[in-house]
Amino acid sequence: MTRHTVVIGDCRDMHEVPDGSIHLMVASPPYYNAPFDYPGLFKNYEEFLKLLKSLAKELHRVLADGRIAAFVTDDMLVDGEKYPVVADITRIMRDAGFRYRDRIIWRKPEGYIRISRRSGVVLRNPYPMYFYPDNIQESILIFQKGRFDYDYVKQLSPKIREASKINTTRYLSEKWNLAVWDITNVLPKAARLEKGIAAFPEEIPRRLIQLFSFTGETVLDPFLGSGTTIKTAQQLQRNSIGYEIDQELLPVIQQKINHIPHQQQTPNNPIQTEIIRRADAKKLRTRLQNRVKTQKSIIQKTAKLITKPTLQP
Numbered sequence: 642m643t644r645h646t647v648v649i650g651d652c653r654d655m656h657e658v659p660d661g662s663i664h665l666m667v668a669s670p671p672y673y674n675a676p677f678d679y680p681g682l683f684k685n686y687e688e689f690l691k692l693l694k695s696l697a698k699e700l701h702r703v704l705a706d707g708r709i710a711a712f713v714t715d716d717m718l719v720d721g722e723k724y725p726v727v728a729d730i731t732r733i734m735r736d737a738g739f740r741y742r743d744r745i746i747w748r749k750p751e752g753y754i755r756i757s758r759r760s761g762v763v764l765r766n767p768y769p770m771y772f773y774p775d776n777i778q779e780s781i782l783i784f785q786k787g788r789f790d791y792d793y794v795k796q797l798s799p800k801i802r803e804a805s806k807i808n809t810t811r812y813l814s815e816k817w818n819l820a821v822w823d824i825t826n827v828l829p830k831a832a833r834l835e836k837g838i839a840a841f842p843e844e845i846p847r848r849l850i851q852l853f854s855f856t857g858e859t860v861l862d863p864f865l866g867s868g869t870t871i872k873t874a875q876q877l878q879r880n881s882i883g884y885e886i887d888q889e890l891l892p893v894i895q896q897k898i899n900h901i902p903h904q905q906q907t908p909n910n911p912i913q914t915e916i917i918r919r920a921d922a923k924k925l926r927t928r929l930q931n932r933v934k935t936q937k938s939i940i941q942k943t944a945k946l947i948t949k950p951t952l953q954p
């Protein structure tokens with residue numbers, strides 16, 4: 642049996658989680674004030690960094706020794722300024738006592754980039770200084786709390802060891818061994834469950850959970866969003882706990898995590914789910930989506946203006 646807990650509340654306080662009880666963290670923090678997902682969520686960049694600093698401290702408390710915290714994130718362009726999120730998370734995690742272990746580049750397919758108008762500027766103005774590349778990557782930052790004691794693996798029961806075994810055929814054929822992972826993002830289909838959440842594809846937590854945790858252990862996602870990490874943990878027979886501050890996302894999370902195919906809910910793999918609603922939850926989604934609509938209409942108006950020749954004499 643695996644247990645899955647959703648806490649609707651702020652991850653800066655994870656008092657429901659005992660010290661040293663988490664075997665892996667997988668999370669994608671909000672993309673600062675990303676214009677298409679989180680416009681105006683934070684008062685400024687310092688506020689965003691403050692959240693990550695508080696989280697890093699809580700993470701150090703709840704993560705077991707030797708275990709991994711993986712962040713899926715990217716530098717963010719807001720109002721024409723690029724914010725160095727990747728560098729800042731690395732610094733914050735190291736300051737909190739974690740070792741910086743690896744950085745994997747998640748490369749998305751070229752056909753699904755959102756802002757291709759950016760690189761087009763050179764086509765309209767084929768001169769130096771007009772270059773703005775389209776982004777098709779994010780970073781998966783991997784941190785470790787101290788060092789892992791590999792005797793732990795020898796002491797596991799043969800049943801758990803066998804159930805946790807990595808499929809090496811898949812590992813090689815899908816090139817998990819490389820520091821660049823080619824994975825399709827959640828496609829922007831109109832009716833998708835994850836609309837406006839900036840969800841990551843299930844393949845990311847699926848790989849990380851298999852590479853960095855054993856069957857029956859516990860995975861944490863402090864920024865649960867639509868619930869992707871819990872859904873994947875359920876499928877891989879890990880326990881999980883997720884924090885999400887936005888109470889408006891609860892119906893989405895419930896839909897996602899109750900979607901486990903019937904055959905995976907055999908008597909051998911019953912799934913128990915608990916929802917905890919806390920007083921520090923907020924209502925965010927409707928407000929953010931309204932701001933996104935405003936952003937989009939401003940961008941459409943600007944686009945009409947810049948499709949005219951822009952080269953200054």
Ligand SMILES: C[S@@+](CC[C@H](N)C(=O)[O-])C[C@H]1O[C@@H](n2cnc3c(N)ncnc32)[C@H](O)[C@@H]1O
Nearest residue numbers: 651652671840841864865866867869885886887
């Ligand atoms: C990038 S999304 C995560 C998406 C998720 N990985 C998925 O696949 O659906 C970040 C989430 O963090 C939530 N969030 C922001 N601040 C938070 C906080 N202090 N505590 C908990 N959740 C928070 C946001 O509401 C948002 O849903």
